[in-house]
Structures are given as structure tokens and as C-alpha cells.
Amino acid sequence: METIYEYKRLEDFCKEVFMKMGCSAEDAALASDVLINADLRGVDSHGVARLIGYVRLWEKDRINPTPNIKVVHETPSTATVDGDAGLGLVVAPKVMKLVMEKAEKVGSGWISVKNSNHFGIAGYHAMKTLSKDMIGMAMTNASPLVAPTFSKERLLGTNPIAVAIPTDKQPPFVADFATTTAANGKLEILQRKNTETPTGWVQDKDGQQSTDPYAVKNGGALLPLGSDRERGSHKGYCLGSIVDIFSAVFSGAGYGPWAPPFVSFLPLPEDPVGEGLGHFLGAMRIDGFRPADEFKYHMDNWIDRFRNATPVEGKERVLIPGDQEREMEIIRKEQGIPLLKPVEEDLKSLASKFNLKF
Amino acid sequence: METIYEYKRLEDFCKEVFMKMGCSAEDAALASDVLINADLRGVDSHGVARLIGYVRLWEKDRINPTPNIKVVHETPSTATVDGDAGLGLVVAPKVMKLVMEKAEKVGSGWISVKNSNHFGIAGYHAMKTLSKDMIGMAMTNASPLVAPTFSKERLLGTNPIAVAIPTDKQPPFVADFATTTAANGKLEILQRKNTETPTGWVQDKDGQQSTDPYAVKNGGALLPLGSDRERGSHKGYCLGSIVDIFSAVFSGAGYGPWAPPFVSFLPLPEDPVGEGLGHFLGAMRIDGFRPADEFKYHMDNWIDRFRNATPVEGKERVLIPGDQEREMEIIRKEQGIPLLKPVEEDLKSLASKFNLKF
Numbered sequence: 001m002e003t004i005y006e007y008k009r010l011e012d013f014c015k016e017v018f019m020k021m022g023c024s025a026e027d028a029a030l031a032s033d034v035l036i037n038a039d040l041r042g043v044d045s046h047g048v049a050r051l052i053g054y055v056r057l058w059e060k061d062r063i064n065p066t067p068n069i070k071v072v073h074e075t076p077s078t079a080t081v082d083g084d085a086g087l088g089l090v091v092a093p094k095v096m097k098l099v100m101e102k103a104e105k106v107g108s109g110w111i112s113v114k115n116s117n118h119f120g121i122a123g124y125h126a127m128k129t130l131s132k133d134m135i136g137m138a139m140t141n142a143s144p145l146v147a148p149t150f151s152k153e154r155l156l157g158t159n160p161i162a163v164a165i166p167t168d169k170q171p172p173f174v175a176d177f178a179t180t181t182a183a184n185g186k187l188e189i190l191q192r193k194n195t196e197t198p199t200g201w202v203q204d205k206d207g208q209q210s211t212d213p214y215a216v217k218n219g220g221a222l223l224p225l226g227s228d229r230e231r232g233s234h235k236g237y238c239l240g241s242i243v244d245i246f247s248a249v250f251s252g253a254g255y256g257p258w259a260p261p262f263v264s265f266l267p268l269p270e271d272p273v274g275e276g277l278g279h280f281l282g283a284m285r286i287d288g289f290r291p292a293d294e295f296k297y298h299m300d301n302w303i304d305r306f307r308n309a310t311p312v313e314g315k316e317r318v319l320i321p322g323d324q325e326r327e328m329e330i331i332r333k334e335q336g337i338p339l340l341k342p343v344e345e346d347l348k349s350l351a352s353k354f355n356l357k358f
Numbered sequence: 359m360e361t362i363y364e365y366k367r368l369e370d371f372c373k374e375v376f377m378k379m380g381c382s383a384e385d386a387a388l389a390s391d392v393l394i395n396a397d398l399r400g401v402d403s404h405g406v407a408r409l410i411g412y413v414r415l416w417e418k419d420r421i422n423p424t425p426n427i428k429v430v431h432e433t434p435s436t437a438t439v440d441g442d443a444g445l446g447l448v449v450a451p452k453v454m455k456l457v458m459e460k461a462e463k464v465g466s467g468w469i470s471v472k473n474s475n476h477f478g479i480a481g482y483h484a485m486k487t488l489s490k491d492m493i494g495m496a497m498t499n500a501s502p503l504v505a506p507t508f509s510k511e512r513l514l515g516t517n518p519i520a521v522a523i524p525t526d527k528q529p530p531f532v533a534d535f536a537t538t539t540a541a542n543g544k545l546e547i548l549q550r551k552n553t554e555t556p557t558g559w560v561q562d563k564d565g566q567q568s569t570d571p572y573a574v575k576n577g578g579a580l581l582p583l584g585s586d587r588e589r590g591s592h593k594g595y596c597l598g599s600i601v602d603i604f605s606a607v608f609s610g611a612g613y614g615p616w617a618p619p620f621v622s623f624l625p626l627p628e629d630p631v632g633e634g635l636g637h638f639l640g641a642m643r644i645d646g647f648r649p650a651d652e653f654k655y656h657m658d659n660w661i662d663r664f665r666n667a668t669p670v671e672g673k674e675r676v677l678i679p680g681d682q683e684r685e686m687e688i689i690r691k692e693q694g695i696p697l698l699k700p701v702e703e704d705l706k707s708l709a710s711k712f713n714l715k716f
Binding site: 234 | 431433434435436437438463464465466468470506507508509510511513521523531533535536537538539540556558559561564565566583584585588589590592593594595596597599600602603607608609610613614615631632642643644646647648652653656657659660663664667668669670671673675676677679
């Protein structure tokens with residue numbers, strides 16, 4: 001059911017598609033790098049599987065392949081950037097550069113972005129700071145699929161948070177997670193397997209607990225991290241809200257239920273409150289707090305202690321955030337990226353649309 | 359079983375006790391304000407119930423009543439502060455002032471604090487920014503009671519995160535939550551009621567699921583937000599870790615299992631990796647991103663939309679973070695603060711120790 005592709009080949013193909021959309025060679029390479037990075041790190045839902053989605057948005061004039069990305073409001077450590085409806089995959093990496101310039105000058109940099117769209121995996125952007133001895137942060141709002149605690153309605157996206165922290169000899173600490181119990185991509189996997197979801201992932205259209213993998217498709221909702229009130233779903237709801245506000249209310253993007261949908265067949269909100277999707281990107285220089293070598297020595301010690309914690313019976317080890325993705329990246333760089341049949345067919349249809357080889 | 363006390367009377371008593379510990383009148387008033395604010399907002403576990411704990415730490419020379427709180431490392435937007443073993447209740451409010459000065463000058467301010475101790479409720483500190491049209495953030499690490507996903511050992515505290523966001527006509531958005539499924543104070547309530555915990559709150563000393571409210575006391579652990587791996591406990595583990603690293607690895611405080619315990623009967627770590635407990639405090643000017651009136655207009659709209667979401671059957675309404683605490687504060691300011699018998703007795707014992715009236 002899966003075919004393995006060398007990652008470079010997929011990356012080249014993405015680049016060609018983005019160029020056919022009108023992106024510059026440089027922007028196309030950047031966007032492809034972000035997409036393929038998701039596949040390499042094992043986040044298949046955010047990789048080449050999404051390429052056709054971007055093309056469809058472009059066909060509906062919802063993506064500008066030659067955006068004029070510009071700062072519209074600024075202080076030494078903060079700014080708002082207008083993404084000019086560019087690919088989030090291009091906007092976010094360019095904004096990360098500005099964020100790091102600010103951090104270089106005044107210790108930290110924080111930029112809220114409006115008028116963008118899906119930016120791939122949050123972790124990619126946060127990790128760009130690591131080689132500069134900075135902590136990186138990336139958040140984004142997203143299409144409303146999540147019901148706040150006690151709500152029947154879907155008002156928030158899966159609104160991920162990524163934080164990347166530099167180390168010395170240890171591999172870096174990289175947290176990258178949706179603020180829901182489970183990401184939407186996991187439902188798709190269960191749909192294909194025809195398996196029920198664990199409790200606490202979804203509610204049905206009436207707001208009742210459900211284990212139906214199609215619950216969200218049928219008008220239900222994903223649940224905030226915590227699952228239900230008794231187990232702290234109000235905390236996941238807080239987190240998703242903070243991401244939404246920092247990404248979209250700060251910048252002037254569409255927030256909450258007004259966030260534009262990723263899928264092109266859903267209409268844009270009729271009463272928009274902002275422009276496009278929003279991101280929030282940040283960086284802090286570690287030597288803004290203490291000498292970098294001291295910080296990194298203690299981060300290594302932190303990681304070493306946690307990695308060597310006694311595991312519960314039946315579990316091999318305690319993981320450090322980022323371990324699994326890093327291990328997957330090593331494997332997939334060498335062995336290739338497995339694509340499911342439907343993804344492969346989407347890519348073939350793009351090849352035929354743009355008269356490319358795949 | 360409960361006696362009601364006028365909040366001003368409790369506040370005055372706390373102030374007298376802190377002065378008996380050697381705090382200046384100003385510091386004693388500040389510390390009392392933080393403590394009583396917890397009781398007023400309904401977070402009883404962090405209010406006057408903790409007063410005796412601070413006294414015991416002071417008796418063991420773990421609290422310095424006249425600290426020289428100073429910046430030890432700095433950039434325009436970041437700093438590290440040494441709390442000089444002062445009361446966290448005094449250190450944190452003073453650092454929040456520095457944080458806001460930085461935000462005033464360069465758009466945002468971020469200070470990591472070492473050599474402090476328990477700072478009361480995180481929300482108190484975050485909310486100090488609201489009148490200045492700034493977003494406030496407060497985090498702290500805490501005594502290790504939480505097991506990372508798959509770990510039998512307790513390596514993290516309940517490490518709370520608070521975010522306060524200004525509004526125009528609506529009351530402010532104030533999120534303030536432990537990064538665990540449930541806070542430790544909730545276990546104490548169930549112990550008194552002799553009731554089992556919901557699943558997903560605790561594990562026993564072998565790392566197995568438990569519903570025993572004494573599980574943590576008997577060598578078990580609190581669980582990260584998410585409860586178990588299937589429901590995203592690795593995300594709660596990420597959050598608790600980020601709070602720990604920002605608060606303690608940035609600043610040079612005791613991190614992870616080396617965080618000093620709040621209770622004076624537990625010894626300090628024998629191989630310390632830093633000084634005292636750590637906090638991370640931040641502020642961002644909302645006009646660092648867009649004009650403040652525009653931002654506040656949209657925050658009101660955000661809140662209005664979420665508050666008016668259709669609730670699921672059986673639930674009255676969808677809450678906005680901070681609603682419950684604000685409503686409780688109004689009630690308790692008027693009707694007083696109920697104290698449980700053991701708390702009342704602790705306060706009476708303090709009165710007798712210090713020759714005060716209670």
C-alpha cells in the first residue's frame with residue numbers, strides 16, 4: 001500500500017510544482033524544504049501530502065506566489081508582518097530571519113504575522129534558531145476544528161506550539177505539538193484502518209463523547225488537550241486560545257472561527273475579522289540570560305537526567321521531546337519516505353496538470 | 359467545618375506574620391496581597407493555607423526576609439535576576455516591574471529568576487500588566503511531583519503557566535493553570551472527602567494507573583496534562599519541561615528533580631545544580647504589534663464570540679479563561695473567605711508563636 005521515494009526526488013518535485021505556481025526558484029526551494037522536513041520527521045500529514053492542497057488554494061487565488069512580505073508595525077523587540085497572502089511555507093521562514101535579527105540586537109524578537117496560510121510543521125521554524133544559540137518558538141492558528149470545553153461549536157484550530165532549545169553535546173530539545181488531545185491527521189489514519197478512536201479525542205455533532213473516527217467529518221469536533229473538564233480540557237482550551245490570540249488578534253489575521261479553512265472547497269468566512277491565517281514566531285538569545293556555554297552545559301545535564309529516568313514496566317525508556325522525530329529523520333533520509341497510494345496519486349495528478357515528470 | 363473570615367482581616371494577619379519574620383512593612387504588605395489574592399480567586403491551596411509553610415522555611419533559614427534582589431545578566435529585552443532567597447511573593451512582583459520597564463522601552467521584557475521560592479498564584483503576577491495595556495506571562499518551576507510520560511520517577515513540578523490579556527469592555531482573559539491534569543491541592547480535597555480520583559490524575563509508585571488520592575503521598579506521581587500517552591500526556595510533559603527550562607535552566611535555579619521542595623521537612627538536594635526555585639516572567643506591549651484600541655476591540659469580539667458559543671446539553675455556558683476566578687473574587691470580597699479547620703488552627707498556632715491576635 002506504500003511506495004518508498006527518495007526524499008531528494010520528492011523535494012525536487014515539490015520545487016517544480018511551486019515554480020509552476022509562479023514562485024521564484026528561491027521561494028520554491030524554501031517551501032519544499034519545509035514540506036519535506038515534515039515527511040522526514042515523520043509528520044506525514046504536514047508534508048507532500050499537503051502539496052495538492054496548496055495548489056488548490058492557489059487555483060482559487062487564495063495564495064500569492066510573489067508576495068511582498070513586509071513589516072507593518074514595529075518596536076525593537078516586536079513586530080507585525082503582513083504575509084501578503086504568500087505561502088506560509090515561505091512567509092514563516094522569512095519572518096524567522098527578522099525575529100532572529102531582533103533577538104541579536106535586543107535579546108529577544110517576537111513577530112506576529114497576518115495574511116498568511118498553513119506554514120507546515122511548527123518545529124521547522126522554531127529549530128532555525130538552534131545554530132545561533134537561541135531558543136526558537138513558533139505557533140500558528142488554523143481552521144476551526146476544535147470545540148472549547150463545554151462548547152458544541154468548533155471555534156479553534158489544532159493551534160500547535162513548537163519550542164526548540166539549544167544544547168551542547170546532547171541533541172536539541174524540540175517540542176512540537178498540537179494543543180488538542182490528538183491531531184486531525186491521526187483521525188485519518190484510524191479512518192483508513194476502520195478503527196475507533198481512544199476516548200477523549202473527539203465529540204460528536206451534539207457535543208457528546210464519541211470514538212467515531214469520522215466524528216469531526218460529521219459535524220463533531222476535536223477536543224482540547226486534556227479531553228474533558230475533569231482531566232483538564234479547559235487547560236488545552238486555554239493553550240489553543242493563547243496561540244490563536246498571539247497569532248491572529250495581535251497581527252490582524254482571522255481568529256477563532258474566522259480562521260480561513262485550508263481546504264479550498266470550504267468558503268472563506270463571509271464576515272472576516274482579519275486577513276488570512278496568523279502565526280507567532282519568537283527567538284530568545286540564551287546569552288540574554290546567562291553565558292551560552294553555561295546554559296548548554298545545564299541543558300545537557302537536564303536531558304541526561306530525564307533520558308535516564310527509570311521507565312515504568314513495559315516501556316523501554318523516557319523520551320526527550322524531539323527524540324522520535326530526529327530518529328525518524330535519520331532513517332528516512334537514508335531509506336526514503338513512504339507515500340500512501342492516495343498521496344502518490346495526488347502527486348501524479350499534479351505532474352499531469354503541470355506537465356511534469358513524477 | 360468551615361469558618362468565614364473577612365479578607366482584610368486575613369490580609370492584616372499575614373502582614374503581621376511576615377513582619378515578625380523580619381520583612382519590611384512594604385514587603386509584608388506585598389506578600390500578603392499575593393497570598394490573599396489566591397484565596398479571593400478561589401485558589402485556596404495557594405492562599406493563607408500556605409502561610410505556615412513560608413514560616414517553616416524561614417525557620418530553617420531557607421527564606422531571607424531582607425533580600426537584595428538584583429539583576430545579574432541583562433540585554434534590553436531580557437535579564438536574569440537573583441532573588442537572594444527572598445519570598446517568591448516579594449521577588450516576583452518586584453521582577454514584574456522590571457519586566458514592564460523593559461517592555462515599555464523595547465516592546466517586550468523577559469526575566470528569568472533564580473534563588474527564589476514559591477511565588478503564590480502565577481495569575482497574580484501576569485495580571486499586573488493589564489492596566490498598562492500589556493500581555494503578562496508568569497511561570498514557575500516547583501517541587502518535583504510529576505512523572506514525565508513513561509517515567510516511574512517524579513522529575514517535574516506542577517509548573518504553572520499564566521497569561522493575562524487586556525480587553526476593552528470585556529473583563530480580561532486570564533489563563534492560569536498547572537501543566538498537569540490536576541493540581542496537588544485537588545488531591546488533598548479528595549483525601550478529606552475519602553473519594554477516589556478520576557482516572558488520569560495520578561500513577562502509583564510502580565508507575566501504574568491509580569485512582570488513590572494518596573498515590574502521590576505514597577511514592578506515586580501526578581500525571582502531565584493529557585493523562586496518558588494515548589491522550590497526549592507527552593504534550594503536558596513538554597509544557598512542564600518548557601516551564602522548568604525557562605524558569606530554572608535560563609536563570610541558574612534548581613531544575614527538574616533538583617528543584618527545592620516547598621515543605622521544610624524535606625531536605626534540599628544534596629548535589630544542587632542551581633540556586634533555589636526559578637520563575638520566568640514576561641510582558642509584551644500590545645501596541646508593539648498593533649494599535650492598542652484595535653487590539654482590544656478584537657479581543658472583546660473574540661471573547662464575545664466564545665462566550666456565546668452554543669453549549670453542549672447539560673452545560674450552562676462556555677467559560678472564558680478567568681471567568682470563574684473573577685466571579686469568586688467578587689463573592690469573597692463581599693462575603694469573606696471560608697477557612698477549613700486545619701488551616702484555621704495553623705493560623706492560630708502562628709498567632710501564638712509570634713504573640714499576635716487571631
